[in-house]
Amino acid sequence: MSSSTDSLDAADRQQRDWFGPVMDTVLSDKRAVVGAAVIGSIIVLAVFAPYLAPTEPQTTYDLLEPPNSHSEGDFDLDGTTEEIWHPLGTDSQGKDILTELIYGARISLLVAFATVGFALLVGTTIGMLAGYYRGWIDSLLMRYIDLQWAFPEIVLAVAIIAVAGGIGVVPVIIAIGFGFVDDFARLVRSEVLKTREEAYVTAARAVGMRPRRVMFREILPNVTGTILVQITLLIPIAILWEAGLSFIGMGVSPSTPTWGLLLADGRQFLHEAWWISVLPGLAILVTVLSFTLFGEGLREAFDVSEREVHDR
Amino acid sequence: MKQHALARLGQSAILVWLVSTIVFFWVRLLPGGPFQTMFGQQANPQVIKNMATEFGLNQPLYMQYLNWMSDLVLLDGGRSITSGEKVTSILLQAAPKSISIAVLGAVIGLSLAFPAAIISATHKDRLPDIVSTIIAYIGLSMPGFFIGILLALIFGVYLGWLPVFGYTPLSEGVIPWLKSVALPAAAVGLPYGAVVMRITRSSLIDTLNAPYLRTARAKGVGSRVRLYKHALQNALIPIVTIAGIQFGIIVVGTVTVEFVFGINALGRLLVESILQRNYPVTQGVIILIAVMMILINIIVDLTYTVLDPQISYDSEARS
Numbered sequence: 001m002s003s004s005t006d007s008l009d010a011a012d013r014q015q016r017d018w019f020g021p022v023m024d025t026v027l028s029d030k031r032a033v034v035g036a037a038v039i040g041s042i043i044v045l046a047v048f049a050p051y052l053a054p055t056e057p058q059t060t061y062d063l064l065e066p067p068n069s070h071s072e073g074d075f076d077l078d079g080t081t082e083e084i085w086h087p088l089g090t091d092s093q094g095k096d097i098l099t100e101l102i103y104g105a106r107i108s109l110l111v112a113f114a115t116v117g118f119a120l121l122v123g124t125t126i127g128m129l130a131g132y133y134r135g136w137i138d139s140l141l142m143r144y145i146d147l148q149w150a151f152p153e154i155v156l157a158v159a160i161i162a163v164a165g166g167i168g169v170v171p172v173i174i175a176i177g178f179g180f181v182d183d184f185a186r187l188v189r190s191e192v193l194k195t196r197e198e199a200y201v202t203a204a205r206a207v208g209m210r211p212r213r214v215m216f217r218e219i220l221p222n223v224t225g226t227i228l229v230q231i232t233l234l235i236p237i238a239i240l241w242e243a244g245l246s247f248i249g250m251g252v253s254p255s256t257p258t259w260g261l262l263l264a265d266g267r268q269f270l271h272e273a274w275w276i277s278v279l280p281g282l283a284i285l286v287t288v289l290s291f292t293l294f295g296e297g298l299r300e301a302f303d304v305s306e307r308e309v310h311d312r
Numbered sequence: 313m314k315q316h317a318l319a320r321l322g323q324s325a326i327l328v329w330l331v332s333t334i335v336f337f338w339v340r341l342l343p344g345g346p347f348q349t350m351f352g353q354q355a356n357p358q359v360i361k362n363m364a365t366e367f368g369l370n371q372p373l374y375m376q377y378l379n380w381m382s383d384l385v386l387l388d389g390g391r392s393i394t395s396g397e398k399v400t401s402i403l404l405q406a407a408p409k410s411i412s413i414a415v416l417g418a419v420i421g422l423s424l425a426f427p428a429a430i431i432s433a434t435h436k437d438r439l440p441d442i443v444s445t446i447i448a449y450i451g452l453s454m455p456g457f458f459i460g461i462l463l464a465l466i467f468g469v470y471l472g473w474l475p476v477f478g479y480t481p482l483s484e485g486v487i488p489w490l491k492s493v494a495l496p497a498a499a500v501g502l503p504y505g506a507v508v509m510r511i512t513r514s515s516l517i518d519t520l521n522a523p524y525l526r527t528a529r530a531k532g533v534g535s536r537v538r539l540y541k542h543a544l545q546n547a548l549i550p551i552v553t554i555a556g557i558q559f560g561i562i563v564v565g566t567v568t569v570e571f572v573f574g575i576n577a578l579g580r581l582l583v584e585s586i587l588q589r590n591y592p593v594t595q596g597v598i599i600l601i602a603v604m605m606i607l608i609n610i611i612v613d614l615t616y617t618v619l620d621p622q623i624s625y626d627s628e629a630r631s
Binding site: 147151152153154155158159162163236240243244247248249250263264266267270271274277278281284285288289292293306 | 327330331338341342343449450452453454455457458461462464465468469476511514560563564567568571572579582583586587598601602605
């Protein structure tokens with residue numbers, strides 16, 4: 001018994017050895033390094049938003065101030081007048097845009113990570129079961145994928161949010177994540193189908209390993225790379241989705257600052273204040289681009305072909 | 313071929329039926345009915361009852377479903393609960409706007425993507441390739457509605473060349489129509505073009521490295537013939553697949569871009585009808601979108617047979 005555990009551990013260690021070479025390849029890819037650096041700074045901004053944002057998120061100043069302007073007045077109600085610098089201007093309610101962008105990063109990243117996490121969990125499980133047991137789970141999954149084609153993801157997302165009865169973080173996460181479930185399910189399923197008849201899987205089954213262990217310890221490690229790549233390539237798409245839903249008023253909440261909401265506000269003041277819509281748009285562009293570049297670097301490092309993963 | 317087309321049509325009919333059934337029960341799952349949303353909490357129960365009778369919403373669910381299904385077969389989607397207008401005529405008003413934006417968007421996207429991809433692939437890792445790859449990356453990192461706002465700022469607010477609000481129907485002339493849809497179409501077409509450009513580029517590069525092209529070169533086939541006749545034709549199949557699959561980007565784009573340009577097309581209709589619990593309109597919009605997606609899928613499939621004579625749907629029942 002103990003000898004078989006030893007050899008399994010050895011196999012585990014060997015499987016973990018991919019980490020070094022992959023890191024080397026990613027680090028030698030300039031695009032990926034730049035992407036990772038930008039992602040890192042955005043995460044820091046989001047996590048430490050209350051300390052890094054120049055103003056309080058709910059305080060309002062002069063309306064529609066252009067970038068690099070100042071508001072004068074008693075904003076902290078202490079009886080003295082102060083001058084507040086707005087490096088990126090203020091919006092139609094007088095909120096500081098830099099502050100809103102920093103707080104908006106929180107929602108964007110939270111929704112993106114949670115969405116992909118949700119899809120990963122559900123999709124991997126479904127794909128695993130479908131590939132391993134075949135039968136009705138498999139045919140149900142395949143029919144579902146056929147059906148999803150006829151429901152463009154935006155229809156699906158709006159539908160889920162509507163049924164959830166109102167707006168909030170969780171409905172948005174499920175609404176976007178739902179559209180990604182099939183990406184993971186398909187990916188895992190095809191890998192399981194490829195490996196389930198391999199000698200080492202049959203062997204694992206023959207020594208009496210339980211199905212769950214075979215699936216997660218023997219088969220799943222084969223797809224780790226592809227799954228990681230898929231995760232990094234879906235995060236930017238999730239960010240675009242969240243912004244889009246916010247923009248059409250079906251996002252997290254009308255009172256939470258998000259990039260999409262700020263863009264929608266700016267749309268109404270296109271003639272007076274271009275910065276309200278352009279700056280959050282640039283924030284989306286930079287974030288999405290960084291994740292895409294990092295994901296592409298990972299994709300090359302893991303040698304995953306473009307056809308295997310869903311990207312834009 | 314004919315048999316295959318018929319089989320596809322049958323499958324599609326089943327798919328449309330499935331979509332309509334799901335939508336029918338889904339809208340009725342939404343919290344709050346249409347009249348509560350319309351009149352609020354203090355509504356007179358008698359009024360609500362009368363309205364429900366008028367729209368047949370007081371019948372048992374299976375009766376509502378059967379009635380609706382039998383109407384649907386006759387292409388009758390019922391009447392809007394809020395305005396009493398026929399759903400078919402509402403859709404006929406909204407659909408041309410969405411279709412104009414989507415089709416023109418696809419044309420703009422593809423007509424930028426193909427030349428850019430060909431230049432990129434034939435100049436791999438040189439300046440033209442680097443420039444167009446960077447542009448493509450930026451294009452696919454921007455949501456359509458943001459591109460729309462940028463275009464509106466540049467061409468509408470700053471230059472004043474094109475309208476930034478509203479839609480002019482084709483019946484009022486080609487030029488006014490084109491002017492009103494040019495910016496929204498470009499906004500949905502550019503991210504789509506960026507995606508298609510990247511796929512086309514890598515597909516072309518793969519093909520250009522294939523042994524048969526080296527043979528063609530060795531026997532002295534000119535570079536232009538090699539590119540357009542030998543390489544491009546073979547690279548087209550994955551490209552058509554992606555161009556079809558990614559058409560979803562255009563659909564999503566049109567839904568959000570409508571809000572930028574204040575055009576009341578299918579996207580707004582969908583969001584508004586859901587918020588108002590206007591069941592017949594929601595059902596109509598979703599079924600229409602589903603039918604369009606299925607049609608695109610069929611067109612993509614049939615394009616394969618034209619592109620590659622080896623693919624024929626005669627012998628096998630399913631591809």
